[in-house]
Amino acid sequence: MRIFDPHIHMTSRTTDDYAAMHASGVRALVEPSFWLGQPRTAPETFYDYFDALLGWEPFRAAQHGIAHHCTLALNPKEANDPRCLPVLDELPRYLVKDSVVAVGEIGYDSMTPAEDEALAAQLQLAADHGLPALVHTPHRDKAAGLARTVDAVRESALDPSWVLLDHLNETTVAAAADSGSWLGFSIYPDTKMDEHRMVRVLRAYPWLMDRVLVNSAADWGNSDPLKTRAVADAMLTDGFTEDDVDRVLWRNPVAFYGLSGRLDLDVAPPEATHEGNSLLRGGE
């Protein structure tokens, strides 16, 4: 079984997670840039973070046989801090990098005018750079947030079929599907969706099977990087075929991020390993 996790924050995870993900079948992932828990106060800290998503994390992932790509953006929460807004001007320098496969995650957090502007500007950046966009839907006031998100996409230069609407659930899937965008579901231990609810959604909307992506969205919170595999197992238990699983957990994310023309799923592990030790921390 091959699994592509289209949304996971590996910078918050340990090396053990990479090993466990590979053992569970994960062979590719996309790491969207996001909020780090502690609010940032200067643009330069974003650039160091972007550099990590373009350097250190792909190196860590390659050691475990996992292809690493990223999406870059000013996240909605920090778009509200004027000190962080210069990031929008520097993004074009980063969006041309080879392993950047979308603009993201963008979208709404508290649905403020500042978030409106950042979302519109970054949808335009995606269109300008031939990139799709990963658009997060808000955790609070989700249904209203989704409607406003769909409006923002419709008013942008980016075709809805180049947008992945993420963190969907039973209450937002129908409206999101009507927009013509790709449909992302984040599977969490307690919140968002779980694997059994996910299977019920797939049963209820079988005609959406070609547009559904499932991710763990694992970060520093209570989350689980193996939830993609849990969905695959739950699908098989429920009677979905291996081909269905491959479509949702591999072919759909490959098709969506492949819109960028930049996906490279061949992983060449670094030649140099420290006596087979998997993390080269320079201090073994």
Place this chain on the structure above:
Amino acid sequence: MLSAAGDVPGERAREGRAADAHAGEESARLGAAALEASLRQRLDAGARAWLDGALADARRAAATGPEPAADAAPGARRPLPAWELAFAAAGRHCRAAATGAAPAPAPVPEAADAARVLLLHAARPDTGTLTRLYTRGSAAERRAVLVALPWLPVDDDGVPLVEDALRANDTRLVAAAVGPYAAARLGAHAWRQAILKCLFTGVPVTAVAGLAERAAGDAELARMLRDYAAERAAAGRPVPDDLHHVLALTETHAGNGTDAAPHEETRS
């Protein structure tokens, strides 16, 4: 590993730099021509056409000189110079020539590295541009800057970039940092630490340019190696084969025109 090695031997740096500049440029030109020829053979027709256009952009940039400081005006969204865009995008344009076995041309990481080095050689960026390309570059872009250093007219200005890479734990960056530029310009302490880091992180010492010349007669390096071996033995862990190899090199006598002492005197 891709390398611009062999064209700037360590001993040349000990000669007068000014008198040496012309010969250095000539050897860089020959090295770049050879690298371009071997790269072209590996690319498909579309990638070759892309390379031609990108190199032409880079040569134009070299002829017209650096753009006004792009980072000086915050908020001004200045488009990237065409050759810098190509430098960033080399990975997705360097597709392999069809072999018949592969239905679709796949990206070739080594070819992208070579293309980036050629672009740097053709564009001859000033130190400020080169430093920006490194510090805001992906790991692959940083590797290319490091590999290209011996071919660029940067004098000692590239040393901070080498030192930065040697602080990294990405072994591909460390390996790219210990090329002929480091052999010629790194101070004795930093060079010895680089050797130790290679052994520590498993970078094969075959990646180290000028190893035999600089290690010869280096008693301090020998001491560091023996101490490291003792620490490994105390932990019940094997001593890397490369350590014995380098230790043997330190025990060769400096001489044969490759005396290590000048490094000590001039750069430590």
